[in-house]
Amino acid sequence: MGSAGELHMLYTCPFCWKVRGLLEHLDLEYEKVQVNPMKAKKTLPSAPEWKKVPVWVDSEKNVHVDSTPIMKEIDAVHNEGKLWASKNEERRDEWMEWVDLHMSKATIPILYGSLFSALKTTTRVSKLEKFGFISKRLYAWAGFPIMWGIIARSRVKKDGRSPKQLWHDLLSQFTASFNGEQFFGGDSPDLVDLAAFGYVRSISPYPQFSQITDHEVGMKWYNAIESSLKV
Ligand SMILES: N[C@@H](CCC(=O)N[C@@H](CS)C(=O)NCC(=O)O)C(=O)O
Incomplete structure (x- = not known):
């Protein structure tokens, strides 16, 4: 089977994790194009109309934007x-x-909500993303007071x-909406489960994830989806 398409993404972007989870759940082959965060606005195939990741380019070269519509x-x-x-459909929507x-x-609050969280996160982000030599260091050190001070604290x-x-x-709240079933989608995950899973999973590369893993019911749901992925 050939590649289903190209996912233009940032490793740490929660919206990209949503689409990646779906692609893994469906066991589809695809190419990951990790963009340089400093150059994304110019290099994305959807630019200049849409300058955010993820961007999905299907095998026919059609460009799709916005994570939920892409899913x-x-x-x-x-x-x-x-x-x-x-x-x-009303409940689903x-x-x-x-x-x-x-x-x-x-x-954002869990990753950047306190001074130490912010520093841990920006250092990790600068290691995970494809920055240039200078911008990597600049981001790790200059990025954190910005994320901490302005966005997260407010x-x-x-x-x-x-x-x-x-x-x-x-x-x-989310797991209470399952009406006693294992997933939002019933006895197997649906697109709403996979979207929520993507947001939670985007925190998994960081030490702050341990604050989430002690939610027992949530983790039962999370682990059930994770074990269904074909990574
Ligand atoms: N609603 C969009 C949001 C995407 C988004 O905000 N992505 C961030 C990265 S996590 C981005 O590319 N931001 C660049 C910008 O806003 O200029 C989606 O779900 O795909």
């Missing part, structure tokens, strides 16, 4: 739309929106909860 597209083309199909709204916002303050509590609440 729906891949499921439709390679899996007869089975992961997006639902008996209750409502929770997909919930996942994209709340989980995406919660990744979010943590606004929410009032610790980043750990926020994640525990999100996992409790």
